[in-house]
Amino acid sequence: MNDRELSAGELDALQEISNIGMGNAVTSLAQLINRRVEMRVPRARFLSFEEVIALVGGYEELVACVSLRLLGDVPGIILYLFDGRSAYRLVDLLLGLPAGTTDALDEMAESAVKEVGNVLTGSFVSAISQMTGLRMITAVPLFAFDMLGAVLSSLLVAAGRIEDAVLVIETELFPDQSGQIKGHFFLLTEPGVITRLMSALGF
């Protein structure tokens, strides 16, 4: 199957699976930070590297990135991106600090942000794996806090995914109704994996 040959129906089904997975994930995050977490309905599409950058911000924008590899029947990469200020606010919430306390990420803050990645991914994966019966394993999270372009290109190069367009399932997370925290979720995978997901769901 060629990269661009997923049908509209397949993309829809993929979005629906992701919606259920991410719905489960944001519920876990809401419990963790004791706040309502809003989520946009995920979208599945093929995007180039430049398009992914444009979706999140500029090349030189400060972002916190947590990335986890998926292994097993559904190999891929999950990443969460928060802009700098959102990352600081998230750490305040996670560590129970007054808003505005955090203005740099130390080791403690870094592991708090990584934990968000763990919790979200864990719930996402368990929802999809229960639905499909497929075996899904997550690797330990990686973390970076720097320029968006540098972070994303390094990750995609290491994953061998910078060739052309990548299949991206993405949504925005709003763990705070005031809109002070904004995050992006991406699942990068390949069409062969989608076929497997589809047949597990009886398509």
Add this chain to the structure above:
Amino acid sequence: MELQVGIADYKITRDPGRLITLGLGSCVGVSLYDPLTKIGGLLHVMLPDSTQFNNVNRPAKFADLGIPLLVQELQKKGAGGRRLQAKLVGGAQMFSGLDDSLVLNIGQRNVEKARAVLKELGIKILAEEVGGNRGRTMILDTADGKVIVRMLGNVQKVI
């Protein structure tokens, strides 16, 4: 005038022009500059070695193909091979964590390959700002061949 160089791409310009490439992480920016003609080129490579891949559609993606290509194109525009001076920026390790398969230190391999290729071509490296764990933006000024390296937190270096 400032021209932007994308990932896995290169551009050439002459005084009074500047070339910029944004957000180098593990990628390496290679600038080549001829001080006599004031012609300069900037290349943004992602990977060290094209021989590991079957399907090579963009030579500028790889250090082993991209650097000789840039030299060739510079010569076509009248920049002298023997006068070319190189500067290297990038090759960082952006991620921390224990997942080895994503921490292959591509940055370091990119830098080492770029040095080796330049040496083979007999091009001297005048300055480097490589390694570490910071993302970098690289700007080549063809007025004098200076390279400005910009990092987050208002950090700027001229090499």
